[in-house]
Amino acid sequence: PCAKCGNENMEDRCVRILEVFEKPNVASLRGVVMTCAPPDDRLKPLPPPKARDGKPAPRPRKICYMNPEDPNLGFIWIKPRQETFKRCGLDITRFVLKHEGRKNEIVSVRYQAMSxxxxxxxxxxxxxxxxxxxxxxEDMQAWAYGTMTxxxxxxxxxxxxxxxxxxxxxxxxxxxxxxxxxxxxxxxxxxxxxxxxxxxxxxxxxxxxxxxxxxxxxxxxxxxxxxxxxxYMSVIHPDNDECRGGCYLCAQLHQSGTNKLWHEWDFVYAGYGLVIETWTNTVW
Structure with a gap:
């Protein structure tokens, strides 16, 4: 543990470890748009592609919005801890999943990660x-705003x-x-x-x-x-790639004009019931 916070409770340490659990019935959230914006100010899906010659018209897309702040979802919110970073120069949260008596680290987030x-x-x-x-x-094309290269x-x-x-x-x-x-x-x-x-x-x-x-x-x-x-935005979706111990790193390099009251550009790990509040210089 850090010499400056080793005697603190785990919640207050600069490198804290939190236990999470897999959410039951997470498959029911696939395709859901998570947003805290009020109904009259939400993005609308893009229209489906036009039918090609000799092919049937695409089926209308089913759109479902959910608010990640809904207490019925039971999501855990992870936010930057300014006082912790000021004290230790680090703000890292690691999540472990307990399975069959063993704890496996699955997700981590670091605020103010880079110089x-x-x-x-x-x-x-x-x-x-x-x-x-x-x-x-296909289930993400309806929300293909922005760019991904x-x-x-x-x-x-x-x-x-x-x-x-x-x-x-x-x-x-x-x-x-x-x-x-x-x-x-x-x-x-x-x-x-x-x-x-x-x-x-x-x-x-x-x-x-x-x-x-x-x-x-x-x-x-x-x-x-x-x-x-x-x-860039996307609906809730699974990534079934075989990474054999590797993982996927994300970095928020810049945010501007963001309404954090609506938690714009935050990241939802629906499978573990986590929401990571992202700011400029966040890595997870």
Missing amino acids: PEILAQLLDNHRRVSVRGVRRR GSGPRQPMGGAKGDGYGPYACHSGDTPDDIRALFRHAVDTDVLVEIGESIMPGLRTDLKKMTNIDEVTRMGLYGLTTFTCSN
């Missing part, structure tokens, strides 16, 4: 990404075998711009993995093992794909 210099560099890299947007799965080994929707061996076009290395994009991607992944190691010990080793098994280490140390998002 101002590193944060500025990643934000600049973010703004320079110029890869074609990723097509989202990929960098690194190409991972298109569906994950066909062998696709991971081919990088996105901007990483071919054929032009000076391609080469600069390669280095920006390397910086992004290295920084995220190092921060990830601070909140999920063992992440670095797990990722190396995983990418060595899949033989995708041709780009940098880890062969990772990053997805750069702006004004």
